[in-house]
Amino acid sequence: xxxxxxxxxxxxxxxxxxxxxxxxxxxxxxxxxxxxxxxxxxxxxxxxxxxxxxxxxxxxxxxxxxxxxxxxxxxxxxxxxxxxxxxxxxxxxxxxxxxxxxxxxxxxxxxxxxxxxxxxxxxxxxxxxxxxxxxxx
Amino acid sequence: xxxxxxxxxxxxxxxxxxxxxxxxxxxxxxxxxxxxxxxxxxxxxxxxxxxxxxxxxxxxxxxxxxxxxxxxxxxxxxxxxxxxxxxxxxxxxxxxxxxxxxxxxxxxxxxxxxxxxxxxxxxxxxxxxxxxxxxxxxxxxxx
Numbered sequence: 001x002x003x004x005x006x007x008x009x010x011x012x013x014x015x016x017x018x019x020x021x022x023x024x025x026x027x028x029x030x031x032x033x034x035x036x037x038x039x040x041x042x043x044x045x046x047x048x049x050x051x052x053x054x055x056x057x058x059x060x061x062x063x064x065x066x067x068x069x070x071x072x073x074x075x076x077x078x079x080x081x082x083x084x085x086x087x088x089x090x091x092x093x094x095x096x097x098x099x100x101x102x103x104x105x106x107x108x109x110x111x112x113x114x115x116x117x118x119x120x121x122x123x124x125x126x127x128x129x130x131x132x133x134x135x136x137x
Numbered sequence: 138x139x140x141x142x143x144x145x146x147x148x149x150x151x152x153x154x155x156x157x158x159x160x161x162x163x164x165x166x167x168x169x170x171x172x173x174x175x176x177x178x179x180x181x182x183x184x185x186x187x188x189x190x191x192x193x194x195x196x197x198x199x200x201x202x203x204x205x206x207x208x209x210x211x212x213x214x215x216x217x218x219x220x221x222x223x224x225x226x227x228x229x230x231x232x233x234x235x236x237x238x239x240x241x242x243x244x245x246x247x248x249x250x251x252x253x254x255x256x257x258x259x260x261x262x263x264x265x266x267x268x269x270x271x272x273x274x275x276x277x278x279x280x
Contacts, residue, residue: 032147100272
């Protein structure tokens with residue numbers, strides 16, 4: 001799979017983040033992870049850069065890490081990985097990377113694509129694990 | 138003036154959520170209570186002491202209720218739709234096992250208590266085949 005390199009180094013990335021975030025938190029934002037259902041990929045306390053631009057142009061793809069409101073408790077915003085996308089039903093199956101310790105679509109069913117706006121792309125904290133988030137199958 | 142620090146402060150928490158963070162399950166829990174039922178019925182039958190026999194019945198009913206509780210937890214919380222695909226008779230199996238636990242609660246039938254153990258063992262097989270021992274127990278218990 002071809003990898004697109006957005007920016008050269010961490011410095012430019014930080015600068016880009018800062019610029020992007022200062023423009024407004026509509027397209028680019030930073031969030032903190034709570035809970036362990038995405039372990040080992042994401043751990044509690046990890047801070048991530050999330051963006052809402054991509055899904056204005058296309059559907060989420062399997063393997064991507066996304067944010068979505070919990071269908072059972074909409075004020076809770078979940079972070080999970082897309083397991084599969086049903087284009088006809090316009091819904092995505094979401095899973096935690098730690099299936100034994102995750103409440104996800106197995107419990108609450110597929111989530112409508114209209115509810116998925118944000119994609120997690122980059123971890124900037126903690127620095128020793130900073131980097132692009134891998135898209136797992 | 139906005140600082141980089143303030144910009145990198147998370148705007149919100151996102152939840153890598155799990156309803157039951159402990160995620161510990163084992164049909165053994167139900168089996169131990171069911172074994173108690175069986176043994177208590179045997180002790181009841183072997184005794185002439187009216188008071189002891191009354192206590193046996195009381196304790197057996199408590200234990201049988203616990204069997205139902207542990208089966209419920211497994212059924213609702215451990216088993217997921219993907220397991221149902223693998224075991225289409227999963228609901229039927231749990232329903233029958235719960236009914237059997239009720240039967241043991243109501244009667245002093247040794248055969249019924251043995252049947253209950255066999256049903257729990259069937260569930261145990263499903264739990265093991267779906268990776269239960271690795272995923273829902275903490276390793277390191279001395280053998």
